[in-house]
Amino acid sequence: MPGMNPRHTVHAEGADLLESCRTSRVETELRERVIAAFDHPEEHTAISGVTLHVTRERVAPTLTLFHPTLYVVLQGAKRIILGGRQIDYSGGQLVLMGLDVPALVEITEADGKTPYLAVELAVDHEVLGELVALMPPRQPSRPQSVGVHPLPSSALTATLRLVKLMESPTDARVLAPSVKREILYRVLSSEGGDGLLQMVRAQEALTGIGRVTNWMHGHLSTPIAVEDLAARARMSVSTFYRAFKDATGTTPVQYHKMLRLHEARRLVALRSRSMVSISETVGYASPAQFSRDYKRAFGTAPAHEARYFS
Template sequence: MLDDRVIDYGSGDLVIAYMDLPALTHVTEADETKPYMAVELPLDLAMLVDLATDMQLLPGTEAQAISVRPLPEAVLDPTLRLLQLLDAPMDAKILSGGLKREIVYRVLTSSHGDSLVQLITVDGVLQRISGSTEWMRHHIDRPVDVGTLANRAGMSVTSFHRHFKAATGTTPVEYHKRIRLHEARRLLAGETETISRIAMAVGYASPSQFSRDYKRAFGTPPAADPLRQRPPREKATS
């Protein structure tokens, strides 16, 4: 779930995501007899460009950060062979690169190849938007200036807003707020800092505003989030 977008996928689906999205995820079907399992393969853009060039595929004109399609059957065999290399480190070192290339090739030659080709846009829109999201992730505690981001991406502010929302489903300011809140939730689950310190760590000057935004995003204030690890109480000394 990303703002008002619901991205639904399940068994037998291929999910292609070009950039990280600050989304809430929920596994709806899983138990001991049928556990939730997925294979995630990092996308090598240089490999994609190389294959598309060899295959003389035209760059896409649309720029969306995520797509869900049925998994091409031809992808199953090289994926299985890649998984079997987990128990053979030396084989994996030599053979995994070729199998990953074959997997990408099988997707490109399927009816869903456009989902990958669209990542090679004529003017590099997704690459530039991805550069902006990466900058925000590395400067999570700093305020966002959309004009500066647009300038970094080589676009006007209007064009940047339009392309950013088309790719991520949200505005640059809202995206930055969401990655701040997701990082805050990670800190709540993994550390024993106070809420005010966590708010400050993700760039909030006001703990009360942080609590309001947190509740709006996750349905509960940070102090009541069940993921929160409470700071240990100090032992009384005599």
């Protein structure tokens, strides 16, 4: 380009290359440490709110309940089906979950040599609010329950330091809170910061939706009416319905059904009740309908899965 100093161009290209090499080394070490820590449970449970994911084979779509979470994805690929929306992500990306969200999840790329790898960090809303208050004002885009963004190298480096702390429980207790805070800050400062900002800026709407989802969690066997839920959220029916679907990717009725089925699966795994008792506990009047919905959600009938857990 006219007027551009060739030395500056070469310098910039060299700096980019060095940064790329450094990021590649960090990624390689982080992948190795995640696998090593995952294979030693006493390490990967050392830091509260941090979960390591290592999956060595592809997994068919499974109904999963997510919580407000940040995922640093290191390798492999996963697909989320949220209502009518399909979201694909893979190594080198950052995934943000803004609300309790039930969704179908499928691991699409993973094997013994290159497993699916991710580091999950639960979002501390109090720390997040403090960070947002300290940073320059910024208007986020429209709220989404799930966002996928490029993984900033600064967050990757901080994540490596966090995983290293798992080797020493004492170091983890003392230093992990500040490193988790740094990761949130690095993400807030990046393109993916919009997703975290939405958790704070959209708090009023999400608080109303959160009141409803919390109520649903505690009333799995109670029949629901959208009018009653809207009143609980302090919104009009139309506003509530739209806000609920924007936040969770599904309707209130479908959300409630998925919560009931998740609780049913937990009870099936405990093997402490009959199938009829479990279906009644989660609000099904018909055991046959319960079995059909359960099989549709999890791929097998509850009675068959009970034998698997035995």
